[in-house]
Amino acid sequence: MSYKSADGSYYVFYVGKADKSLKEDLVSVLLNTSNPCLKTHLSNLECYFRYAVVADKEERKNIEKTLYDHFGGPKCNLEIPLGEKVSVNTN
Amino acid sequence: MTLGIILKAKDETIVIVSDKRVTEGNIAMSSHGDVVEKIHKVTNKCGLTIAGDAGTAVAIIDPFLREVNLELKKGGNSDIPVSVAADIFHRVAVDYYTKYFKDMTMPEWVENIKANNIPSFRILLAGFDSDEQGLLSKPKIIELSSIRRFAPSAVPIDFAAIGVPNIARYLLYRFYTEDKDETVVASLAAFCIQETSSQDDSVGDQFQIASFSKDQSFRFYSDEELERIKIRCAEIKTEFQTSLFTSPKVKEEGTI
Numbered sequence: 362m363s364y365k366s367a368d369g370s371y372y373v374f375y376v377g378k379a380d381k382s383l384k385e386d387l388v389s390v391l392l393n394t395s396n397p398c399l400k401t402h403l404s405n406l407e408c409y410f411r412y413a414v415v416a417d418k419e420e421r422k423n424i425e426k427t428l429y430d431h432f433g434g435p436k437c438n439l440e441i442p443l444g445e446k447v448s449v450n451t452n
Numbered sequence: 453m454t455l456g457i458i459l460k461a462k463d464e465t466i467v468i469v470s471d472k473r474v475t476e477g478n479i480a481m482s483s484h485g486d487v488v489e490k491i492h493k494v495t496n497k498c499g500l501t502i503a504g505d506a507g508t509a510v511a512i513i514d515p516f517l518r519e520v521n522l523e524l525k526k527g528g529n530s531d532i533p534v535s536v537a538a539d540i541f542h543r544v545a546v547d548y549y550t551k552y553f554k555d556m557t558m559p560e561w562v563e564n565i566k567a568n569n570i571p572s573f574r575i576l577l578a579g580f581d582s583d584e585q586g587l588l589s590k591p592k593i594i595e596l597s598s599i600r601r602f603a604p605s606a607v608p609i610d611f612a613a614i615g616v617p618n619i620a621r622y623l624l625y626r627f628y629t630e631d632k633d634e635t636v637v638a639s640l641a642a643f644c645i646q647e648t649s650s651q652d653d654s655v656g657d658q659f660q661i662a663s664f665s666k667d668q669s670f671r672f673y674s675d676e677e678l679e680r681i682k683i684r685c686a687e688i689k690t691e692f693q694t695s696l697f698t699s700p701k702v703k704e705e706g707t708i
Binding site: 364365366367397398401402405406407436437439 | 639680681683684686687689690693694697
């Protein structure tokens, strides 16, 4: 997830995964999150998200960890995800 | 009431920020349309902001600007030192009060202001003084208040706030540094206004911003620039709020 900054750039503040597809109700799940950092960002800023459907559970975990490291540990990830570094298209 | 702030930024830039709410004493009169202009251009290198009885302030600002223009024409200059502008404002304001509220001794004057028998307001005036060669020198902020019979009072630090200044003063003393870019300084001042507005209905959350420097003439921020400042305020607020949450910490392995 990212927000649009005053400088025109988009900054990533959260990387996450879910065990099943949340495509339809992702927004309502995010709005009801118990993560206070996510809530604050969603309430204060213009936020965006990108997602990919990854069927394999282990692969999801590794991608989450890889993206977490790639984005320098987004501040709303309140726990450091476990997993291994894998090849991910971050663009 | 209101909140007006003047700050110095990097490269001797002066930034003026004010809310736009109309109030009657402490009662908000325009919460559904904060549209009052409380920042006034004096010259290309001088500006002011007002707090208090806006009607009286504007009634004095109009002849003050005429006097300033006369002074500019007389000297054949495009700018005047801010100290000269302050002296002109003092003279025009005292003339106005004397004309409409009679000649008063200083104790009478103060007593009448405190008792709300005569209107009360203050202004922050900012610009540049001139050096021995008549060139614009350091930026300067001057406060003129009805309670002090509009005697010019130089602000000894690099920012000043009038109106409802307490929250702004706390934030500015904590986080302001004059070596920052104009945008950073303007965003902090706008944040001060939004935070004060969140706690005090007499200050509006809509604001206007103007700036000028030796190289850049007085100008008001465009709507687009103000929108960017508002986004920056939301970012600052988010930074403050999220700084209170626990973030992941990585333990150092082994011994140091």
